[in-house]
Amino acid sequence: MEPKNRLNQDQTHVNETIARVRRRPSKLKDTHVTLAHGAGGKASAALVEHVFFNAYGNDLLGQAGDSAVIGLNELVSAGDAPGAQIAFSSDGYVVNPIEFPGGNIGELAINGTVNDLAVAGAIPQFISASFILEEGLEIETLRRIVTSMHQAADKAGVRIATGDTKVVPKGAGDKIYITTSGIGIIPQARNLGFEHVEKGNKIIVSGHIADHGMAVMMARGDLAINAPIESDTREVATLVDALVTAVPNTRWMRDATRGGLATVMNELAENTGLGVALEDEAIPVRPMTRAACDMLGIDPLYVANEGTFCAVVPAEDAERAVAALRAAGAENPRVIGRIVSQPAAAVVLITGFGGTRMVDKLVGDPLPRIC
Amino acid sequence: MEPKNRLNQDQTHVNETIARVRRRPSKLKDTHVTLAHGAGGKASAALVEHVFFNAYGNDLLGQAGDSAVIGLNELVSAGDAPGAQIAFSSDGYVVNPIEFPGGNIGELAINGTVNDLAVAGAIPQFISASFILEEGLEIETLRRIVTSMHQAADKAGVRIATGDTKVVPKGAGDKIYITTSGIGIIPQARNLGFEHVEKGNKIIVSGHIADHGMAVMMARGDLAINAPIESDTREVATLVDALVTAVPNTRWMRDATRGGLATVMNELAENTGLGVALEDEAIPVRPMTRAACDMLGIDPLYVANEGTFCAVVPAEDAERAVAALRAAGAENPRVIGRIVSQPAAAVVLITGFGGTRMVDKLVGDPLPRIC
Structure with a gap:
């Protein structure tokens, strides 16, 4: 069944509602992570915008889809393509405590995957970061960790291209778990193995x-x-x-x-x-x-x-x-x-x-x- | 300082010990996940070998490194390479309960990432699967979930290329969380967006x-x-x-x-x-x-x-x-x-x-x- 043009019938009401709803700026007033931050709705959007985007702010994340789209020519030049290889790696981070002398779980999550790619002979390029947050985590703590990830990514010359956030109820996690995956390019066949x-x-x-x-x-x-x-x-x-x-x-x-x-x-x-x-x-x-x-x-x-x-x-x-x-x-x-x-x-x-x-x-x- | 050849000095003792240590077949006698399964040692190796490899059994995982290495020519033919794009996506799965009518968390984790890639216009190719297991999870349950992942991957035509397993103490998780990432190829510029x-x-x-x-x-x-x-x-x-x-x-x-x-x-x-x-x-x-x-x-x-x-x-x-x-x-x-x-x-x-x-x-x- 095709929708018919009934919009004009109630246009006045619609226009009134729009003023209230449309492009309402997302705010992040919360000081702690709640289940709503993981639900995919407004609170999720606010968390992503104010904590993750603010720190990462790269054009791949700005695509706002669920996948990052990367031109193959960004990864490898046409001449190198026939012999080139991609390294693909993934690791979960559950370290306790999440902050410790010399680093934190976020820095670890970036460096760990960068290093897995590097020792495979690859030049690390793109990283995904998926978070499992426990309800009640302080937003300020999350912000610190995300900032560290950003700095670690900059240092390693990789871009955080895509990610995800889930929230589990208090007692079903432990503050924050991060899983990173990475893509690197092995420019020419290296005889490693x-x-x-x-x-x-x-x-x-x-x-x-x-x-x-x-x-x-x-x-x-x-x-x-x-x-x-x-x-x-x-x-x-x-x-x-x-x-x-x-x-x-x-x-x-x-x-x-x-x-x-x-x-x-x-x-x-x-x-x-x-x-x-x-x-x-x-x-x-x-x-x-x-x-x-x-x-x-x-x-x-x-x-x-x-x-x-x-x-x-x-x-x-x-x-x-x-x-x-x-x-x-x-x-x-x-x-x-x-x-x-x-x-x-x-x-x-x-x-x-x-x-x-x-x-x-x-x-x-x-x-x-x-x- | 260079190591010197002192091996022969104590060769008898060494040979005796070797017989005990070398290539001891890893066994998985455990019925439940323990912290040792996440430690990276023998128990981890046994879990990977008997639960994950048995189900996946593909040559990329067999590389036994931390990164899967994928030939670019496996992803895209040389002629298509200049205009081709890679889609890269990641999602965490924390569904409760982990098994439900019509599926389970493993199937969901494969399908979810496959679908994120597909709707970006990509042909899904490779998946990574990172597990955060709670101490005490039944191995049989894990085996069922992993088998479902394998079947879902086969159905979707993707290969599970790499992964990771961490174990958290009882009460710091909820049975099993899975994060999957995926790589797909967008063969030619599709005007999606x-x-x-x-x-x-x-x-x-x-x-x-x-x-x-x-x-x-x-x-x-x-x-x-x-x-x-x-x-x-x-x-x-x-x-x-x-x-x-x-x-x-x-x-x-x-x-x-x-x-x-x-x-x-x-x-x-x-x-x-x-x-x-x-x-x-x-x-x-x-x-x-x-x-x-x-x-x-x-x-x-x-x-x-x-x-x-x-x-x-x-x-x-x-x-x-x-x-x-x-x-x-x-x-x-x-x-x-x-x-x-x-x-x-x-x-x-x-x-x-x-x-x-x-x-x-x-x-x-x-x-x-x-x-």
Whole structure:
């Protein structure tokens, strides 16, 4: 059935109502998040406009649809297109507390996805940010977190292109959870991957390990000790770029997040079938972080990092790789070990006393909700 | 400092340990999700292997990195590349209950993002799925949801390319939240957008409205009434494809999810500056759904849909559009209104009695956690 033109019949009434309804400016008078902010109506629009748009303010978000539309020519030039690849990554962030020395959940959510793309050899380009807010969250807190995300995105050279906000009732969440996804371009085929790792290659770490996890533990304030440890959260895309420029023959990279360096090294060993031999004394751990780990009986090898990555490079390129990372701003890049044939598919730590011990994957969860 | 070859010193001990550690098959004996499943270690690996990989089992996930790597030539042929665009979308799903007549949160999470891409004119291609699980969730429930996601992805012709799992302690979530992001290709410039909408264009809806929201309400079981209403969750990519093939001159599309048809129509009016005149009697609502809405005092125009979209087409193409949708499997596609110059930037409903009433945006949240 087609609508007929009945509009004129009641035009006076309509016009009166319009004056009240039309383009009513959305306001954000609320100080705390309510369920209405997640309902898709006026309150949602006000939250998006006053908190998210204000901070992001880019033309992709301004499209106001549910999808960002990106010209392929913005991503890659026509000449590069045939060999180019897209990297696509997603991570949820549930860290507790949401603000901690050195960063907050928003910064983490941007850097984490930027870093996942970067270690895949991609130049990070676009990020989506989906929020699950708990009813009662302070708008000011949300604003701080969103501002950090904006700054982190600017620093990493990515654009927050699209997003979503849901609100769950008090007690069905914990202040704020953020899931980010990212798209990056791998401009030309880079030979990165487990299959390129060979016996004799060297293993490099971009900086101190275990700072992020210990900073979050300390920030919870429920431990008997306290130490001024800051999270290492940062984007590593610029470091990765410096590394692959200096050493195009880089074989493999990975950021050492959940499960720490030990877990990432185990994945390397399992997936290559080769052995990973780490030199205990070469692995950089800040004295304060090591002391805190010791006191709590936690092995720093298993503690999460958020701005530290590992790479495998040919032995002859190792020192050049370290120098390139240092020149690009990495604080303490080091050669920490090498790829061996035996023990196959396992990780071994060579201790300062000349002994060795196996380094297994993380079992259980000594540090829940660290990222 | 370089690691030295000290491995042979303690090779016997090492070999003994290896036998114990190496390639120990991961098992999933747990019946419920624990914090360890989110820690990135062995339990996480077992969950991914036995629940997620088993269901998805595609070669992109098999890459086992944190990013999926997609050849640009998989997305778009070299000839199309210069004019092609990428659509990028993200949505969080927090629906309660997580299973309801007609679907579950997993199916919803796939279809929702597929549909956001489709109504942007894109052919949906790759999806990421990030899970926030509450400690204590039954593994069997998770398995059911993941299986549904797999089936929904197959149906929509998309690949689940990458993902993430976090676990939060009991009481810091509500069983399961899923955030999906998607990438689609807009093969050639389609003239879709608010700026292409003109006075006289017709508004089409692809099917019955308000089923999803009412199905979820009923499934909560805390109402005095009960009615056998099923969610309309489905992918609309095939419907959209049929529509734009039949009517290449389609002006605008949007799925009518949160906030329902009323909210989407208000966005159309606000962003075009034109009026939207809807014919009340033309809007398809199932009798059972309408009865449930009436009893609860809820206006079906504001109730969320998960498999229903609206489109604006030139008046002369409207009947062809409806026929194409019906032929492609849409259950009750209808012309429901038209674009008018007055009331400008507002939505008006023309009732069966020849009266009109303004249809404002949703205020507040009568139906929290509907998607």
